[in-house]
Structures are given as structure tokens and as C-alpha cells.
Amino acid sequence: MDKGFLDLSELGSFTASAVENDTVSFVATYEDGQVFTCNQAFCRLTGYSKNEISRMRWPYDFTPPEISTDMYRLVDAVACDAAPYKFEKETVRKDGSRVPVDIFIHKFCDVLGKPKYFYAFITDISEHKKLENELKESEAKYRELVQSANSVILRMDVAGNVTFFNKYAIKFFGYTGEEILGKNVIGTIVPETESSGRDLSALIRDIGIHPELYVNNENENMRKDGKRVWVSWTNKAIRDAAGNIIEILCIGNDITGRKEAENELIKARNELEKRVADRTSELTRLNEALTNEIKDRTVAEQALIDSEQRFRATFEQAAVGIAHVSTDGDFLRVNEKFCEICGYTHDEFVGLKFHDITYRDDLKKDLESIDRLLAGDIQTYTMEKRYIKKDGNIIWIDLTVSLVRDAEGNPKYFISVIEDITERKHVEEEVRKSQEMLRLVMDNIPQAIFWKDINSVYLGCNAIFAKFAGLEDPEDIVGKTDYDLAWKKDEADSYRKFDRLVMDHDTPVYHIIEPQLQADGKEAWLDTNKIPMHDTNRNVVGILGTYEDITERKKADEELKKAKSDAEMYVDMLSHDIGNMNQAILGYLELALDVIDPKGDDRKLLTKPIEIISYNTRLIENVKKLSRIRECDLQASEMDIGEILSEIKEKYAGFPGRDITINYAPVKGFKIIACEMLRDMFDNIIENAIRHSTGPLTINIWLKKISIDGKKYYKVAIEDTGPGISEELKGKIFSYMGKEMIKGGRRGLGLHIVKTLADVFKGKLWVEDRVPGDYTKGARFVVILPATYEM
Numbered sequence: 018m019d020k021g022f023l024d025l026s027e028l029g030s031f032t033a034s035a036v037e038n039d040t041v042s043f044v045a046t047y048e049d050g051q052v053f054t055c056n057q058a059f060c061r062l063t064g065y066s067k068n069e070i071s072r073m074r075w076p077y078d079f080t081p082p083e084i085s086t087d088m089y090r091l092v093d094a095v096a097c098d099a100a101p102y103k104f105e106k107e108t109v110r111k112d113g114s115r116v117p118v119d120i121f122i123h124k125f126c127d128v129l130g131k132p133k134y135f136y137a138f139i140t141d142i143s144e145h146k147k148l149e150n151e152l153k154e155s156e157a158k159y160r161e162l163v164q165s166a167n168s169v170i171l172r173m174d175v176a177g178n179v180t181f182f183n184k185y186a187i188k189f190f191g192y193t194g195e196e197i198l199g200k201n202v203i204g205t206i207v208p209e210t211e212s213s214g215r216d217l218s219a220l221i222r223d224i225g226i227h228p229e230l231y232v233n234n235e236n237e238n239m240r241k242d243g244k245r246v247w248v249s250w251t252n253k254a255i256r257d258a259a260g261n262i263i264e265i266l267c268i269g270n271d272i273t274g275r276k277e278a279e280n281e282l283i284k285a286r287n288e289l290e291k292r293v294a295d296r297t298s299e300l301t302r303l304n305e306a307l308t309n310e311i312k313d314r315t316v317a318e319q320a321l322i323d324s325e326q327r328f329r330a331t332f333e334q335a336a337v338g339i340a341h342v343s344t345d346g347d348f349l350r351v352n353e354k355f356c357e358i359c360g361y362t363h364d365e366f367v368g369l370k371f372h373d374i375t376y377r378d379d380l381k382k383d384l385e386s387i388d389r390l391l392a393g394d395i396q397t398y399t400m401e402k403r404y405i406k407k408d409g410n411i412i413w414i415d416l417t418v419s420l421v422r423d424a425e426g427n428p429k430y431f432i433s434v435i436e437d438i439t440e441r442k443h444v445e446e447e448v449r450k451s452q453e454m455l456r457l458v459m460d461n462i463p464q465a466i467f468w469k470d471i472n473s474v475y476l477g478c479n480a481i482f483a484k485f486a487g488l489e490d491p492e493d494i495v496g497k498t499d500y501d502l503a504w505k506k507d508e509a510d511s512y513r514k515f516d517r518l519v520m521d522h523d524t525p526v527y528h529i530i531e532p533q534l535q536a537d538g539k540e541a542w543l544d545t546n547k548i549p550m551h552d553t554n555r556n557v558v559g560i561l562g563t564y565e566d567i568t569e570r571k572k573a574d575e576e577l578k579k580a581k582s583d584a585e586m587y588v589d590m591l592s593h594d595i596g597n598m599n600q601a602i603l604g605y606l607e608l609a610l611d612v613i614d615p616k617g618d619d620r621k622l623l624t625k626p627i628e629i630i631s632y633n634t635r636l637i638e639n640v641k642k643l644s645r646i647r648e649c650d651l652q653a654s655e656m657d658i659g660e661i662l663s664e665i666k667e668k669y670a671g672f673p674g675r676d677i678t679i680n681y682a683p684v685k686g687f688k689i690i691a692c693e694m695l696r697d698m699f700d701n702i703i704e705n706a707i708r709h710s711t712g713p714l715t716i717n718i719w720l721k722k723i724s725i726d727g728k729k730y731y732k733v734a735i736e737d738t739g740p741g742i743s744e745e746l747k748g749k750i751f752s753y754m755g756k757e758m759i760k761g762g763r764r765g766l767g768l769h770i771v772k773t774l775a776d777v778f779k780g781k782l783w784v785e786d787r788v789p790g791d792y793t794k795g796a797r798f799v800v801i802l803p804a805t806y807e808m
Contacts (some may be wrong), residue, residue, distance in 0.1 A: 042118075042139040048132040050074035062118070062141060064111030075137075079108045081115060092135070097126035099776060101138075108139070117146050130752055148458060166444050169248065169269035172255070175225035175262055177201045180553060189271065191241035211237040212245060228254040228265050233399050233415070235272060247276040249436070251415075258476040258495050268441055274336040275434070338414075338435035344391065344428050346370035358414065358437050360407035371433075376403035376411060383416075390420045391428055401438065413442040460491070463565070467494070468550065470559045473516045474498055487536025503536040519547045520557050530567070542571035603630045656691050658731055658802070659684040662718055665699055669716075672707060679703075681718040687731050690805045691778050698774040701767040702735050702798050710739030722804070729804040730780075736787045736797035743792055747784055771798075778802055 036043050042059035046052050052075050060067060063079060073079070080088045084106060095102045101121040108118050122137040164184045172181040182197050190197070190206050202221060203209060209218050217236060224231045231252050238248045248269040255264040296313060299305075305313075332339055338355030340348055348366040356362060359374060375383060379402040386398040397419040403411050415436040421429045459466055460480035467478040475494045483491045486502045499509035511531060519526050525548040533541045545564040549557045610623045663683045670679055689695075706716060719734045742750060751772035775782035780802040787795035 042141075043136070044070075044075050044139065045134060045136040046075050047134050050077050050135075053134070059139065062110070062116065062139065063108065069111075076106075076108070076120075081107055081109055092122065095122055095124040095135070096776065097124050097130055097132065099124075105142070117142050148462075151454075151458075166268075166440060168441055169267075169271075170444075171267050171269075172264045173202055173225075173267065174264055174553075177203060177221045177225060179205075180264060186269075189240070190238075196241075206238050206240075208237065208239050208245070213237075224252060224265060225262070228252050228262065235276075238269075246271060246273045248272065249415075251441075259470070270436060272337065274334070278332070278335050338433075338437075340371075340433045340435065342371055342431040342433055344430065346372055349430055355435055358412070358435060359404060365407070374404050374406075376405060379403050386418070387431070390418065390431070396420075412437060412439045414438060464563045465565075466561075466563050468559060468561045469516065471520060471557065473513050473560075476559065485533070485535045485541075503534060505532075505534050508533055515545075515547055516560055519549050519560050523549050523557050525549065530571075539568070541566050541568045543567065603627060606630070654690070654692070655688055655805070656693075656695055657685060658687040658689065658695070658733065659720055661696050662699060662720060662733070665696070665703060666718070668700075669703055669707065675707065676713040677707060677716070678714070679716045679718065684720055687720060687722070688805060689731065689778070689802055691802075694774055695778070698771050698778075698800070699733070699735070701771050702800075705767050706735075706737040706739055706796070710737065714739060723801075725801075731802050731804050733800040733802070734797055735800075736795060738787070738795040741786065741792040741794060742784055742796045750784060751782065775800060775802075 037056045039056060040058055042056065042062045044052060044055040044059050052070050052073055055067065055070055060070065063070070065073070076088050076092065077085065088106065091102070091104055091106075101123045103119065103121050105117065105119055107115045109115055119140045119142050120137055121139075122135060124132055125134055125136070126132050166183060166185060169186040169189055170181075170183040171179055171186050173179050178199060178201050179197050180199075182192070182194055187194060187197075192205065197205060203218050207217050207221060209216075211217055215236075220231075220234075220236060224234075231250075233249070233251055235247060235249045238246050240246060249272045251268045253266045254262045255266055257263050299313070332350075333352050335352055335354055338358045339352045340355050341350040343349055348369055348371065351363060351366050356366070361369070371383075372380060382400065383402060386395075386400065389395045390398065397417060399415065399417045401413060401415055404414055405411055415438045417434045419432050421432060423429050462479070463481070465479065465482035465485060467482050468476050470476055475497050478486070478491050478494045480491055483489070483494060486494065488494055499512045500506065502509075504512070508531070515526060515529055518524075525546070527546045529543075529545040529547070531543050531545055533543050535541050543564040544567045545562060547560050547562045550559045550561050552558045606623055606627050610620070610627070613623075615623060662681055666679045666681045669677060703716060707714065715738045717734075717736050719732075721732055723730050723732045751768050772782055780800060782798070782800050785797050785799065786792045787797045
């Protein structure tokens, strides 16, 4: 090819138009990187004109200097005529700016394996990168909010095992994350029984079963050092898409001070009651003199004063807001913490009602609960509501209210305990926004996304998948199977087959090319990826799948396949005619050899042409095989290497005119995804050993499973006792070398086909001495093929 800059029109009007107007950038270069054509998308991507680009080298003139070495290595590593190699890099525009891109590069070589030119399709992924970064920032913000909250935040499974513990919880309880995660709350942060004797083990079990009954609860906890503390918990169930409880989210606040104050109040009341009882009993029983009675009364009064002082100190120093409110709603008494929460002074609360600081939308529910308290229907109530602070700001509080009655049971006043939960509410709102952002991202990416449980029942999907399935809302997918959707039954059968393959073997499967009848009647082709989903114990609990509609690409492939099929038809016709002529010539020469029966050098005049024509016949067959290799991926199916080797052993066991022994112990279950030419691969190795040896020959075959870097492979070793292969020829034997091959004593394309097939099957192939260091004792061919899965 003349190394001049070509216009795309010289490549054919249809191809040129398709490539020139494609939104994906296209560029083609000679082996040295000199650009000989590109499309307009590439010009827009780089900022250069075609005239400028024609004098440049790709990728080298478009690569940031700090990654140029890496880029050279990637380009050099691209195999000849193999599947396009994909990688992600940055390209430098004319103005110096950098753009992240996906690059699909292909190396085209001549029949000798020498590179002729490269071509690449390049996609701008700036927006994709931007979305990735925004999602990471959203997740980081959510985690930062949870970790910086001034409350205990933890999650536990339904059995009480801790799955998350925020920084405040670590500080409060004294455990490190490693010490607490995975441990049960009983025996770590929750004692088995409370100081009062309450069974906390039973409480935790019941929370895991009926969390809705414990939206708010208080219980005694313990720190790592054994110290008992009291915590007010807000519990909420976390459910999966099917509505099953999988975890409990617990948010706690330290109320140890409040509890101690309450206990002091109870103790003071009990002490007072005891003193009064003792005093009454003493007066009734003894009827002492008036002087002693006055003295005892003075002592009792002083005790009351002391008790009131203790109560006042506890009331004022409580860590939560406390207010006494009349039955008409007037504030009678408030502590310092309540003043701090609301922003008013003690004096400013005089004349205020709780209605005045309650957010209007929350007042109705509050009044309804007060009516029930006054009626005796309930003893206490708790609710979350909003207060309007003195400065006009709105805050969220957790309110607990109880009613104090006199000796006759008449209502006296309410006791309200108030805790500021504004920060917690902010955290909950940020979590909600983060979840909404995740859904927004899922519903706007161009790929369909879905996830299923272990039984292939759908748990969720994104908007584009719901559209293909004919559903109005992604939530409608929950509980359905593939048989409930628009697809054909055989398509649903195939989808579930690959589901089971992924889940049973805990192995991802990528690029499944499969059909789908969509809800709008479109017969689509999909490129599907499926990966297993795991629980916290790494057990497979379902699959996550994505797919892309490749219908247009598939149509283009079919058109290309048809064009190739037409070309191959002419090659087959030509091969057939040449083969018939070869057979006719061979027949006449063999007849002449029998009739004339020449001797010595005269006999060679006939045997040599016979040998050449036989070689030509094999060469034509091998050329046809090479043309079929390109379709191997399209005809792939499940094949068993062990069964193929058994068949080949039987084929050559009775080779006419030769003493040949083939040793192979048949095995099964070595399955891979390949085409029928897998058989030609091993057939050519054994046929080559027989054809290039004389006299008795022993061939040994081994097949076993191996692991390389954690991945499963099958290793096939085929060794013979023939003349062997010299070190010089080992480096050339798998390439087509023309005259050089003939001089080396080997002809045709047999081993070149074997190497090409090994590359197609993503395997490895090499030859070594059967006896290390002495090639004359025979050769050993080793084939490594990736295992799809083990049976």
C-alpha cells in the first residue's frame, strides 16, 4: 500500500459514509503510527483538521508524556488479527486539554504475521467519569454525615450481630471496629439482664422480629470497661425489595444522666413516703409529748427541704430538657437544658404556652395525645415534632409526656422530657437524598440493570429495563420472573440457564450475546453481563445483571457475514475445481507408476509429483480451515476436551502401514466453550507427528486441570518419540514460513492452524523436548485452554 493520506471514500462509499458520520472517533495508521485516515468525530475529539492529522503519528502525538511509555507497551501488545484490545487512557487535544477516552484498537497483519496497519475506535467518556465522581462524592458525604453524627449509630442483623458501628459509637462504648463488628450486641454493649432484672436477651430477639413495636425504647447498656449506661434508642427496620427485614438501624443517645435523675427522684419520694409513714406510725403508737412531736416534725421538714434541693439540682442539671406544663398548656417550670434547646430564658417562658413554640402542622397530633392522657387511655406518649425557637429557626425534638395526678386522681400537671434530634433528622435527610441520587444515576445510564434473588425472581431494575419489559414503573418488576415478562419462553429458559450457571459456580459470565423480544415488539439482540451477589458471609444470594442493546451492531455483523460467505463460496468453488484437477492428475500419475513400474531415479520422476500434488491438496484444505477460524466464535458451543481426544486416539490407532501406539487414559468433564475446530487443533498435532516420522512411533497424551493466578485452565500435553524439532525450528514452527518451512523439512499450514486456534480460544501453545536437552528424542506439544467451569 502506498503510504499516502487516503480519503475515507477510497475505502468504499458505504463504509466511508458509515465511518465518516459515526459519532465514535475512528483513526487508522501504518505500523509506524503515521495516520492515513480518520473521520470527522476524531477531528472534533482532538481539535485538529484532517490536513494537520495527516502529518501526525497516533497515538504518540496525542498521548500525555507521562503515559507515553505505557501507551507504546499497550499498542505493541496488540495481537495480529485478534479481537480488538480495549483500554482506557487520556488523549491530548490541540489546545492542550485532556479528554478521558475508551480505545478499541486492532492490529491488521499480512499472511506472514507482519503488522501492516492499526485502526482504532475512540469514545469520549468525560460524562461517564463525571457521573462516577459525583456518585463517589455523594456516598462519601453520606458516610461522613453518619460518622460525624453526635449520636450512637449502628446496624445489626435480625439475630443481633453488629454490621455497622459509627465513630461516636466506638468512642462511647470503648470498642474498636474490629472488636465489635460481627459480634452480638448481647454480652458486648447490652448485658443479658438489666440491673432491674429485665431480660435484655429476650428484648433484642423481639426487636429483630417485631422492630415496629420498639420504634423508641430505653434500656440499660454497658461499655467495654463494664460500666452501665442508659441509652434512648430509635429503631427502624431495613428491608429488602421483597419486604423482608434484613437489618435494624439503631440510633441512640446517652440518657444516663436523666435516668440517674429519675432514680434520685424515685429514691427521694420513697424516702419521703417512708419517713411520713414512720412518723404517722410513731405518732399513733407512742403519742409522745408535744415537745418531742415538734422536734420530730422539724426533722421531717428539714428532710423535705433537703429532698427538694436534691430534686431541684437533678432537674436543673439533666442532660435533656424537662418542663412542667399545666393542663391548660402553660409552662410552670423548665430546666436550663430546655431553655438552651428553645433559646428562651426562664423568665421568658412565663406566660408562654407550649402551643406558642409548637410548629403549627404538629400541634393537632400533640393535642390528640394530650386528650388521651387526660382521659386515662394512655399513661405516656412519645412523638417527634418541631419547635420554633426564639430566633425563628425550626428544630426537631423527641418529646415524651406523662401526667401527674393528685391523691384523688385528678390531673395536676404534665411532665415533658425533650431531646433535640435536629442533627439526626439532617442525617436521615442526607441518606434519603443519597439514595435518590443513586436511583437517578441508575435510571439515566444507557445500559439496562436488573437484580434477582437466588431463585431468579426479580428484586429490582432501572428505568430502561422496565421500558424494555413493558412496565410503567421499575417497582413493578419486584416478585416477577422472566416468564412473566414480554420475552419468548425459550429466551426466558436461556436467561435462567445462565442465572444458574453464574450462581451455582459463583463465577461471573460476561458478553453473553442473546436475543430478546421486547414489550414494543422489537426483536433485539443483547450483550449481557451477569455477576453473583453475596451476603456479608460471601454466600451467593442472587445475581446482578446489565445488558446493552446491540441490535444494530448485530445487523451489521450479519451483513458482513453474508458478504464473507459469498466470498468464501467462490473460494470453495475454486478449491473444489483445483482439488478435482489434483485428484485427476494424481490418478494418472499413480496409474503410470503401476503400469510403467520405473526404477531408481526414473521412479522419482513420478513419486515426486505425487508427493507435491498430495501436499497441494492438504494445503487447500488447510487454507479453507484458516478461513473458517474467523467464524469460530460465532459457532461456539460446549465441548468436552476428553471426549475429543478419545475420538482422535481411535482415528489414528490403526494407521495403515505404520506401527503406532497412542497412550491416553480417557477422562470426561473437561468442558470449554469452543467451536468444532477444537478437534482440528489436536488432530493436526498428532497427524503432524505421524507424517514427519518413520518406523515405530509412540504418542503419549495427558489431560489435567491446573490453576494460574487463581483462574482455572486445562492442560493438554501430546508427546511423541519421533525425530524431534531443533531449537532453531521451535521458534518458527507455528508461523507460515513458505520456502523456509519447506527447507526445514515441514510443509503446509497444519501447525500454523493449531497456533491460530489456540489464540482464538484464548489459550497458549508451545513445543518442548520430550527429553530435556535432547531434541532428537522426540517433541512434546503443550496446550493450555481456559476452563469455562467445572462439572
